[in-house]
Amino acid sequence: MSKGLSSKRPGSQRLGKEQLAQLVAGDIAQGSFVNLGIGQPTLVSNYLTAEQHVTLHTENGMLGMGPVAVGDQIDEDLINAGKIPVTELPGASYFHHADSFAMMRGGHLDVCVLGAFQVSATGDLANWNTGAPDAIPAVGGAMDLATGAKDVYVMMSLFTKEGAAKLVQTCSYPLTGVGCVTRIYTNEAVFLIGPDGVRVRETFGTTFAELQERIGVELLDD
Amino acid sequence: MSKGLSSKRPGSQRLGKEQLAQLVAGDIAQGSFVNLGIGQPTLVSNYLTAEQHVTLHTENGMLGMGPVAVGDQIDEDLINAGKIPVTELPGASYFHHADSFAMMRGGHLDVCVLGAFQVSATGDLANWNTGAPDAIPAVGGAMDLATGAKDVYVMMSLFTKEGAAKLVQTCSYPLTGVGCVTRIYTNEAVFLIGPDGVRVRETFGTTFAELQERIGVELLDD
Amino acid sequence: MLNFVQSAAEAVAGISDGATVLIGGFGNAGQPMELITALLDGGATGLTVVNNNAGQGDAGLALLIKERRVDKVICSFPRQSDSWHFDAAYRAGEIELELVPQGNLAERIRAAGAGIGGFFTPTGYGTMLAEDRETRMIDGRGHVYETPIYGDVALIKALTADKAGNLVYRKTARNFGPIMAAAAINTIVQVGSVVPTGDLDPENVVTPGIYVNTVVRLDAPARTERERSRQ
Amino acid sequence: MLNFVQSAAEAVAGISDGATVLIGGFGNAGQPMELITALLDGGATGLTVVNNNAGQGDAGLALLIKERRVDKVICSFPRQSDSWHFDAAYRAGEIELELVPQGNLAERIRAAGAGIGGFFTPTGYGTMLAEDRETRMIDGRGHVYETPIYGDVALIKALTADKAGNLVYRKTARNFGPIMAAAAINTIVQVGSVVPTGDLDPENVVTPGIYVNTVVRLDAPARTERERSRQ
Numbered sequence: 001m002s003k004g005l006s007s008k009r010p011g012s013q014r015l016g017k018e019q020l021a022q023l024v025a026g027d028i029a030q031g032s033f034v035n036l037g038i039g040q041p042t043l044v045s046n047y048l049t050a051e052q053h054v055t056l057h058t059e060n061g062m063l064g065m066g067p068v069a070v071g072d073q074i075d076e077d078l079i080n081a082g083k084i085p086v087t088e089l090p091g092a093s094y095f096h097h098a099d100s101f102a103m104m105r106g107g108h109l110d111v112c113v114l115g116a117f118q119v120s121a122t123g124d125l126a127n128w129n130t131g132a133p134d135a136i137p138a139v140g141g142a143m144d145l146a147t148g149a150k151d152v153y154v155m156m157s158l159f160t161k162e163g164a165a166k167l168v169q170t171c172s173y174p175l176t177g178v179g180c181v182t183r184i185y186t187n188e189a190v191f192l193i194g195p196d197g198v199r200v201r202e203t204f205g206t207t208f209a210e211l212q213e214r215i216g217v218e219l220l221d222d
Numbered sequence: 223m224s225k226g227l228s229s230k231r232p233g234s235q236r237l238g239k240e241q242l243a244q245l246v247a248g249d250i251a252q253g254s255f256v257n258l259g260i261g262q263p264t265l266v267s268n269y270l271t272a273e274q275h276v277t278l279h280t281e282n283g284m285l286g287m288g289p290v291a292v293g294d295q296i297d298e299d300l301i302n303a304g305k306i307p308v309t310e311l312p313g314a315s316y317f318h319h320a321d322s323f324a325m326m327r328g329g330h331l332d333v334c335v336l337g338a339f340q341v342s343a344t345g346d347l348a349n350w351n352t353g354a355p356d357a358i359p360a361v362g363g364a365m366d367l368a369t370g371a372k373d374v375y376v377m378m379s380l381f382t383k384e385g386a387a388k389l390v391q392t393c394s395y396p397l398t399g400v401g402c403v404t405r406i407y408t409n410e411a412v413f414l415i416g417p418d419g420v421r422v423r424e425t426f427g428t429t430f431a432e433l434q435e436r437i438g439v440e441l442l443d444d
Numbered sequence: 445m446l447n448f449v450q451s452a453a454e455a456v457a458g459i460s461d462g463a464t465v466l467i468g469g470f471g472n473a474g475q476p477m478e479l480i481t482a483l484l485d486g487g488a489t490g491l492t493v494v495n496n497n498a499g500q501g502d503a504g505l506a507l508l509i510k511e512r513r514v515d516k517v518i519c520s521f522p523r524q525s526d527s528w529h530f531d532a533a534y535r536a537g538e539i540e541l542e543l544v545p546q547g548n549l550a551e552r553i554r555a556a557g558a559g560i561g562g563f564f565t566p567t568g569y570g571t572m573l574a575e576d577r578e579t580r581m582i583d584g585r586g587h588v589y590e591t592p593i594y595g596d597v598a599l600i601k602a603l604t605a606d607k608a609g610n611l612v613y614r615k616t617a618r619n620f621g622p623i624m625a626a627a628a629i630n631t632i633v634q635v636g637s638v639v640p641t642g643d644l645d646p647e648n649v650v651t652p653g654i655y656v657n658t659v660v661r662l663d664a665p666a667r668t669e670r671e672r673s674r675q
Numbered sequence: 676m677l678n679f680v681q682s683a684a685e686a687v688a689g690i691s692d693g694a695t696v697l698i699g700g701f702g703n704a705g706q707p708m709e710l711i712t713a714l715l716d717g718g719a720t721g722l723t724v725v726n727n728n729a730g731q732g733d734a735g736l737a738l739l740i741k742e743r744r745v746d747k748v749i750c751s752f753p754r755q756s757d758s759w760h761f762d763a764a765y766r767a768g769e770i771e772l773e774l775v776p777q778g779n780l781a782e783r784i785r786a787a788g789a790g791i792g793g794f795f796t797p798t799g800y801g802t803m804l805a806e807d808r809e810t811r812m813i814d815g816r817g818h819v820y821e822t823p824i825y826g827d828v829a830l831i832k833a834l835t836a837d838k839a840g841n842l843v844y845r846k847t848a849r850n851f852g853p854i855m856a857a858a859a860i861n862t863i864v865q866v867g868s869v870v871p872t873g874d875l876d877p878e879n880v881v882t883p884g885i886y887v888n889t890v891v892r893l894d895a896p897a898r899t900e901r902e903r904s905r906q
Binding site: 062077098101 | 701702703704705751752753754755758761762765766772774775776777778779781782784785796797798799800801802803804817844845846847848849850851852853854881
């Protein structure tokens with residue numbers, strides 16, 4: 001599925017955020033309905049091609065969302081889930097919040113791409129709350145996206161700044177959803193999460209052996 | 223509330239169906255949203271005045287239903303719950319079946335008028351099934367109407383052809399809804415069902431004493 | 445994946461024996477008669493059909509039942525003056541009936557499309573249709589537990605589709621179409637016209653294209669003539 | 676009963692201390708800022724507010740919270756870069772927060788309007804937001820039990836009303852308006868224009884007039900200016 005980036009290139013570089021977004025975009029099947037989470041996942045939209053015919057959903061009530069609005073396009077009544085002004089593409093539709101989340105929760109979105117603090121070996125996702133005792137919690141639509149989409153792709157750096165792996169046996173941060181993540185796109189590798197475990201699809205600037213050494217989760221070689 | 227028909231007229235006649243429909247129509251408050259059941263209740267629409275500003279709901283997806291369609295007005299896509307072609311009034315709106323029943327079930331209709339086989343002293347309604355062993359049951363929207371409207375008015379003859387009262391202590395026919403009926407309009411009297419029991423609001427061609435003798439339910443005089 | 449086909453036969457070609465088929469329409473309004481007829485011609489059997497009724501006269505669903513292609517009907521109002529094919533099958537014990545209050549039918553279909561695992565409703569509480577069902581008192585009122593009705597296939601009728609599969613309906617023909625489209629894995633729609641993407645006002649789309657799999661444009665049928673001639 | 680009033684102050688005059696107030700809007704889109712400001716000016720206190728957020732900047736809901744008129748917020752996303760008034764009230768223990776996943780928030784509001792006593796959803800299952808909640812395995816999947824959110828009042832914003840109270844919205848400003856209108860006993864709407872009954876196409880009405888109690892037409896506000904000048 002991935003286009004333009006061959007797998008298993010231990011000599012090549014770790015991916016930057018834009019390269020990662022391009023990789024994710026290339027993996028999205030033609031004709032898919034997709035929700036891109038706030039932050040890094042939004043970059044994916046820059047690499048979707050017209051030939052892919054991907055329709056973007058925003059949970060505040062729209063299918064057929066176009067690029068970010070600029071200049072005269074800016075319309076206070078047309079925003080995305082991050083409250084950024086966006087545009088409307090031909091074939092768009094508007095609906096109320098319950099209908100919009102019904103679309104998501106009913107399993108109609110093919111892919112949702114989210115950021116994460118941690119993902120577990122069984123696909124548990126932690127991306128809404130660091131668990132810090134003084135933090136004011138806020139969840140938004142994260143739990144609905146995590147449990148509703150047919151496939152949940154996570155985009156994240158594989159390690160924290162302190163060097164701790166974010167792919168873990170069991171999440172230590174509060175969960176967003178249980179067993180929901182199917183793929184993890186990181187700067188160092190792409191992981192597929194399936195019933196048999198976590199499979200390494202490809203690596204960037206590292207090797208399977210190096211990854212296995214640094215991550216406390218048993219990995220399967222592709 | 224009732225217009226043009228003074229109460230307690232033991233000397234006057236039992237009401238005909240049209241008179242009864244007129245009585246019900248006069249009792250519906252201005253600005254009400256109303257659903258009229260199939261059959262006798264439909265007659266009520268003939269006596270609603272423009273000044274009442276009553277909006278009719280049909281559970282197959284419309285508010286603002288107008289009179290039955292005739293001639294060139296007949297449109298296969300515009301029918302009522304009885305599958306009779308109807309018309310559309312200014313201010314009408316269309317919605318799908320779940321939204322239409324949500325309107326009813328969410329308690330937004332002020333009044334629904336239904337026919338009945340029996341009504342109990344506590345407002346239980348039996349109007350969908352005679353319980354005959356060989357009958358093929360069919361319920362339609364009767365249970366939703368009975369449980370959803372703020373007020374459920376029943377229109378029926380007070381006695382069967384065999385002379386049995388249809389206002390009973392406990393329904394012998396299968397129930398449509400429990401404790402849902404608030405008023406019963408019959409050819410011989412109007413009954414109000416409240417927490418204290420069944421009150422006779424007015425009688426037609428009979429007296430309170432006569433009614434009490436013929437009905438096995440304790441009646442309260444108004 | 446959305447596709448546009450040329451005939452009702454092509455549209456229903458993928459329907460398997462044993463499928464649960466949601467069929468739109470209330471009376472003739474919104475009834476996808478040509479798709480039902482194509483399903484009849486296609487031969488699929490052992491079907492579970494979800495519809496407000498259980499067939500009328502000698503056309504469409506009534507013929508599917510007459511030919512014993514329907515094992516089970518889930519509906520609110522099977523008994524009608526002209527439901528003779530259902531009546532015969534039912535009395536012969538050759539069709540199963542799940543009778544559902546119409547609002548529960550609509551809400552259960554809606555729940556399937558919306559990812560709701562089950563819900564409590566006052567409708568039907570204390571009646572024979574709720575016998576042996578889970579109940580719960582909520583704020584002093586009796587409620588019955590109801591479960592989603594999923595479809596393998598939905599056959600519905602809309603007025604117009606655009607090339608993105610967005611649909612608009614006409615008057616009370618909207619009825620079950622939008623909720624069935626969302627509740628089925630494979631939604632097949634017959635429409636009177638197909639317009640370019642962008643021609644439908646995004647504010648007025650009733651069923652977004654995400655819920656639609658197959659669209660077939662059929663000339664507005666002279667339905668009554670057609671039904672009569674079929675016999 | 677539907678009525679049309681001349682000012683936002685008149686529109687919110689009936690809101691009592693202790694009321695549960697559903698407030699529409701997502702970001703600025705669909706936010707009934709003038710009604711919220713009138714509620715602030717009107718003095719009602721001890722409120723429970725249901726909104727996607729918990730106030731931003733120094734306007735509207737944020738000021739209601741700053742002035743400690745809100746005892747409890749039910750929302751999905753209180754924490755924002757400019758939610759300082761909520762943050763302060765929360766850290767001082769002077770406001771209660773019920774944090775709800777956004778889809779559960781929407782579905783619970785929808786349930787209130789639709790007469791659903793409660794429902795099971797997979798969203799939140801296995802998370803701290805479902806701790807101490809009833810759960811159920813349905814078809815092998817964990818579900819959480821959720822209950823309706825009813826409003827005494829809804830404050831919403833729409834594009835246009837007709838004289839029968841029918842509403843249409845504009846783009847993503849539709850968001851919570853339609854479901855809040857149905858979930859509240861008293862629905863108050865600010866609109867940009869009022870048209871004669873019959874001017875809205877019945878096919879395109881989003882909120883039927885049955886859900887609307889009070890309509891006030893307000894000139895399209897120069898909102899950013901207004902908010903700034905309020906401080």
